[in-house]
Amino acid sequence: MTDQQLVPFFEAASSAGLFIDFDGTLSQIARVPSEARPLSGVAEVLVALAAKFKLVAIVSGRSARELSEWLGPDVEIWGTHGAEKSWHGRTELSTHAASFTELMDRVRKEAAGRLQELGLEGVLLEDKQIMLGLHFRAARDVEAAQKALGALAAELAERHGLKVAGGRLAFELRPPSEFTKADVVLARARDLDLRAAAFVGDDRVDLPGFDALDILAESGAATLRVAVDSDEAPSQLIERADVVVDGPAGVLRFLRELAGS
Numbered sequence: 402m403t404d405q406q407l408v409p410f411f412e413a414a415s416s417a418g419l420f421i422d423f424d425g426t427l428s429q430i431a432r433v434p435s436e437a438r439p440l441s442g443v444a445e446v447l448v449a450l451a452a453k454f455k456l457v458a459i460v461s462g463r464s465a466r467e468l469s470e471w472l473g474p475d476v477e478i479w480g481t482h483g484a485e486k487s488w489h490g491r492t493e494l495s496t497h498a499a500s501f502t503e504l505m506d507r508v509r510k511e512a513a514g515r516l517q518e519l520g521l522e523g524v525l526l527e528d529k530q531i532m533l534g535l536h537f538r539a540a541r542d543v544e545a546a547q548k549a550l551g552a553l554a555a556e557l558a559e560r561h562g563l564k565v566a567g568g569r570l571a572f573e574l575r576p577p578s579e580f581t582k583a584d585v586v587l588a589r590a591r592d593l594d595l596r597a598a599a600f601v602g603d604d605r606v607d608l609p610g611f612d613a614l615d616i617l618a619e620s621g622a623a624t625l626r627v628a629v630d631s632d633e634a635p636s637q638l639i640e641r642a643d644v645v646v647d648g649p650a651g652v653l654r655f656l657r658e659l660a661g662s
């Protein structure tokens with residue numbers, strides 16, 4: 402990283418925004434998703450950043466409600482890839498996202514029944530309201546679980562007209578509509594007329610965040626793509642980054658530098 406790249410963020414913090422992923426970025430990747438927690442010091446640095454910058458937003462595949470319990474009511478949180486927002490203790494689905502709740506309720510019940518029949522040890526169903534996570538990271542036999550959950554995800558997707566996305570050691574069933582981190586970045590940057598924007602992430606689902614910065618850069622905004630390196634980091638993310646930091650601890654150091662603390 403050159404100091405030059407950070408200048409717009411220091412000199413014009415009041416018109417700059419930070420978009421930050423959660424899992425693998427502000428927390429270590431947990432074997433069981435509900436066991437992940439932000440690194441010690443994260444909540445404090447986010448409050449310091451929010452006081453200085455125009456916007457600090459967490460953009461995650463997790464549910465917004467869960468994140469707001471860990472990060473407090475003062476951080477703007479976009480959960481489920483932007484389909485829901487939590488702010489000052491209130492969590493809401495976007496109108497578009499809410500139209501899929503009935504369909505996804507049916508799919509969740511069906512998936513729960515099928516998982517019980519399969520009897521795989523250590524696999525988990527994660528209820529994200531309008532999305533459904535099928536986790537095999539903690540399975541006793543990861544390879545067999547991946548195969549079985551992949552087949553189940555494909556079958557449910559086919560029958561209910563859903564999309565399947567692959568995260569880290571999990572499949573995710575999504576409604577037949579686009580919810581990406583890019584939508585959040587572009588909408589908030591335009592609403593707030595941000596002159597500088599940074600995106601920090603560790604996974605494939607963060608690439609749309611980088612895409613959004615490319616679009617903002619074309620209209621003259623200063624941009625900073627920050628990739629979190631790990632054994633599982635996708636090479637495409639690292640190649641496109643302006644800055645590569647080492648794990649969530651590296652993110653915390655970077656955020657403290659931005660906060661000037």
Ligand SMILES: [Mg+2]
Pocket residue numbers: 422423424425426602603604
């Ligand atoms: Mg992540």
